[in-house]
Amino acid sequence: MDLTTNYLGLRLKNPLVAGASPVSRDIGMVRQLEDSGIAAVVVHSVFQEQIEHEAMRADHFDEFGAESHAEAITYTPRSTASAYGPDQYVEHVRRIKEAVDIPVLASLNGTTTGGWTTIARSLQDAGADGLELNVYQLATEQYQSAEDVENQYIDILEAVRESVNIPVALKLSPYFSSLSHFATRLDRAGVDGLVLFNRFYQPDIDLDNLDVVPNLTLSAPHEMRLPLRWIAILDPIVEASLAATTGIYTWSDVLKLLMVGADVTMLCATVLRNGPNAVVEILTGMQSWMEEHEYESVHQMQGSMNHRTCAAPAAFERANYIEALQEFS
């Protein structure tokens, strides 16, 4: 049985990819994932703010309190102040690449163009097989139009594409007025893949301290329906690879997403919850089902139930809404 798939021009041994998550902070865990059968890994994101903040913070503290008092011209050992070694994230990617044989994709998370994108080149040099750009933008500015927001994505994509020759995927949020239109724009701009979807962590309120606090919850299984719908819709109209992420827990989730057109499915929450064994279970389940149903390859099922190829495309559209409501009535 042929489980291979193509993603961003990379040939993967199966469609299971470890999505960007804290799992990749531990190189030992990445190794275990490889042993469990994962086909590629997306390293946890490095944030634009992190890169810029680190640079600014280092700059600030190198000179913090310096040249203010005759006895303490500086407070920092000069060698550490000036000896900036390789960026920690780049170094981590390099070490993961050394530790495993599967493709390693680095993940950059930011919202504007600027000097920070130069890290893309460093990541390529560190051995990254591809980049996932996570434009985690909440358009909160009342004067910023939808087009402005989309243009920003294009600008970032182009800035990164200019500095590297490895494939570049964009991780999108579902909050676009016209996702199909925008996806085709990105396609034309040369994106190698779209990763659907990014989840925004929604903040919470701490009633005791009257503080707004971050709140991190892992995706739930039902959330895979959203990427499922949009991959089905986009698969027929974009050239770029499509990756499904969010709420993928079981082998049946994977099969469904492959059928609507996903090239790969990204596992995060289930690996965080269940460890590398989740990969083994999904792979085994997939294979059993495919054998039982006499599928020869993943390729065979990919896109077989997308918006164009399925029997009832309206189910992916507004009609689905009507049908769903009728069920309740």
Added chain:
Amino acid sequence: MPRPVSTIDGNEAAASVAQRVSETIAIYPITPSSTMGEWADEWCSQGKANIWGTVPTVTEMQSEGGAAGAIHGALQAGSMSTTFTASQGLLLMIPNMFKIAGELTPTVFHVSARSVATHALSIFGDHSDVMASRTTGFAMLASGSVQESMDLASISHAATLDSRVPFIHFFDGFRTSHEVQKIELLTDDDLRALIDDRLVAEHRQRSLNPENPVLRGSAQNPDVFFQSREAANPFYANCPGIVQKYMDRFSDRVGRQYHLFDYVGDPQAERVIVLMGSGAETAHETVSHLTEAGEKVGIVKVRLYRPFDVDRFIKALPETTKTIAVLDRTKEPGACGEPLYQDIATALMEHNSYQGNHFRQIPKVIGGRYGLSSKEFTPAMVKGVFDELLKEKPKNHFTIGIDDDVSYTSLGFDPSYITENDDAVRAVFYGLGSDGTVGANKNSIKIIGGETNNNAQGYFVYDSKKAGSVTVSHLRFGEKPIRSAYLVQNPTFVACHQQNLIDKFEMLEHAEHGSTFLLNAHVKSDEAWDAVPAEVQKKLIEKQMRFFVIDAYSVAREAGMGARINTIMQTCFFAISGVLPREEAIRKIKDAIRKTYGKKGEAVVEKNFNAVDRTLDNLVEVSIPNEISATYHRPHPVAQEAPEFVQDVIAPIIAGNGDGLSVSKMPVDGTFPTDTARWEKRNIAMEIPIWDSAICIQCNKCALVCPHAAIRANVYEKDRLDGAPTSFKSAPGRGADYKDLRYTIQVAPEDCTGCGLCVEICPAKNKSETRLKAINMTGKHDHLEVERENYRFFLELPEFDRRTLKTNTVKDSQFLLPLFEYSGACVGCGETPYVKLVSQLFGDRAIIANATGCSSIYGGNLPTTPWAKNKQGRGPAWSNSLFEDNAEFGLGFRLAINKQTEYARELLTRLADRLSQGLADGILGAGQFNEAGIADQRARVKTLKEELLKVDCLEAQYLLSVADALCTRSVWIMGGDGWAYDIGYGGLDHVLATGQNVNILVLDTEVYSNTGGQMSKATPLGATAKFAAGGKQSNKKDLGMLAMSYGQAYVAQIAMGANDNQTVKAVVEAESYEGPSLIIAYSHCIAHGINMTKGMDQQKLAVASGHWPLYRFDPRRAANGQNPLQLDSKSPSVPLRKYLENENRFRLLLKSQPGQVNAVLRQAQDTVTRRFKEYERLAKSIVQEEPEQHANIQKPPGVVASAN
């Protein structure tokens, strides 16, 4: 091939040689020599090898005494060894120096010569330290400039090997050690050419070696000691010749010729000045001017002071010499003259006595003092001395540079005599430490020195404050050599980087006619003229200056630079000073930015480029009208109601005019009044906290954490509000004790530094707008006038009756008047809240011994002191002895007080019958355990003193002199971890062991903060610090555990930000304990590289992570069968990493050694976890057992001892 040139300072120049010709280096930080050790350590940690191809070992010791001992040992074991020190540090080395010299051991100690503390400490330069060590047997070689400090360093290292006489190579602290000059660097090959490897081998052959054992350091008796001492004479006799040999060899190779005594001047000179150090450069410049004018004058620069070569000295003088003035940069009270003068006088007398015929007539010699503690020494003063030599009876034992209206030693001079090069650019910049002015100027010097043929010189003057400190940079550029070892006298360019500084300093007073003035001001260009006071307008008009203005803070904000205006002001300087063509200058600035910031990331480079471009768009020339139009004048530095001494002495120092104060204005013994910081209104905050009485829950935490006592709390009767300013805020008092009273939190708007700690700690939030608290940072401009009036009214409110307060609570402790206020400590300092708390609780009866360090600087550096007095005139009596002896110094206080108390009680018993009935018994039986008891005793003692005046007997007079000792005294011994863990640990340990009633407060910043962040034994594992650039490899010393082991000491570890209740409780308990108490207080610090506004949050993390367990060990509990140790913090609840990641000292490790970080973090986490468990075990150990089994329980020795 030409040698490389570089713009570096004297310390780097000397260290560069020392590091390359040494194998083992032992050091201890002391200003101004610290950076020599730091450079050596940096180079070695970067793997820079010496001339023999191996990287020297650098070891930081616990004191200079320790460093000297380690050097002595290394030398005995055959190593090429060196050290760097100054001042008291050199004095601590003296015992070893006698040994090293007595054993004829080659080494060089590089000394940036600094004043030895006498009536006061001074970090600045003179020769009192090296002169104090002149009897050790070390040779002494003096450098006078940055270039010389490199050249003569190399010559001293070569000569010591050949002569076997150890050397002090010294140069003037700050004036040379910190002056930046463009110099030619010596190459490794230059050093190899000087250092004779055969002599190195011989040194090794003489070492202690079991293969060829010898004994050195024997004890000798009267029969042979004397002869043995004389046996070394030939080595000293040969030494001068050897030094000259290497000076000649140096000249052959490098081209600069030195002599043991270098003469400069007219070959037929009649008047000659003899001196050494940087003053000789100024004298050289002056003599060049005078001889051009035809004057028959000259100077002798003394290079080799010991061994003193009389013949060579005499020959260095012109035979025409008639009068000689010997200038000493030191003072030897009671001597018949200062050391160099005595040597010169003796040399001339010997020459004369032995029929020497060098001179046409025997010269007359006078001696004088100059330049103590870096006092300016200018060409005008040199000329003043030469003028004195013209007199028939020149004044001997004179001083120059001051006005001595007490002993009339001072010579007059004409300050208008100026010799600065006409063609040089001379620039003076007034800025703040925090705005990056000095860094930018150093960068400019590097650009000009490195990219042009100009010579370049920079010297930087810092004030004594750590918060809002003012810096003045003095830069010279020009084609001629720069020998001006004094501040710029008539600048061609003056820049004021902070608008408010033009109100404080007369910066245009000496500006050259037609020069340029650049002002950073938050004004539109058409308002700039009106933004300067009348005095400045007058100078601008009179001197026909050009006037430029820029709103640098706006440009900085727009460019993303925050409050750093360094790049902006540097760009302005290059754009208008003409030192380089404008376009070329801008290009070079950008190149320098790329070079400096490139490694930090593109974002940093971009913001600086952005700043340069925006600067050029915003720099405006202001046209100068013909008439003064300003409506305001420069304000007086202190309020008119300030006491006379403050007006006469303190105010001129604040205004930067201290040089003009005459000798008669000075206290004769270094005694200064306290309570003076209140007169120095510094106004350094941009934002101040404003109280919202409706939201406040009256917890007083804001007042507790305020490092500068600029937030005050008070409760008072309602009728006290009569006459209050309408803007004065108050609220009904909360809580049963205060329900009928009014409550106010008030900011001192001119004293607040704007740190924001009060706002961060405030627990009350505005329920309608949760971003607001009960106290909120607000732009000062809109509140200054109103709050100034409010604060004035607030200070007039009576202090709440101390006797009724529960002073062991946070809230009540903050109703006590702080007797430590408005210090110069850093913005957001983590130490001063503890110091202030002690002053509130016990200040009215405290006597304080303060170790040298941050706390002695913000506590005792002129012009003002934060130590204050209450309305009764009582307050802390404070003194700083040294760094190393503070615990012993404080113990001395206690011993004296105890003796006086005992004596007073004896006398009182004897005189009881002659006093009112019951008075003696009342005093003798008084319990002074609380505020009421203390107040009652004070009243009794007051009565006693009144009655004693009427008792006519000697014993009554005796009792009168010691009667104050009948009132309780609170002895406090304060200092930082450098003192307590390292240099003063032996003394601290001993004081704890004496069992005497002293209170020791260790302000633990875990690093030498005052000298710039060197590792101490309090530095935690993994933290980077100077001398631990790769992260400290060993654990922090557990000082508290060591102290507990005595069992008789009260020990507490506290962190105010984590548990303020425990802090107040521990301080009160410690003071109440009638034995030694040790409080170790976590003090966040600027050296940690943290956001200081979040300092208290970081303290919380320190405790929550287990890094800083809170505990109290009270021996009194053991007497009750309780475990003396109470652990006051819970088991670690957050990983250590969460604490570490907030601090640059730990993050640097991530940057510099990303590969090792995880291993270090694991080790640090393990250590913290293990230590906490150990504390938990100890805190539980007794309570789990039956009381009668205490003595047999496994627990720290201290517990056993106290239980017994």
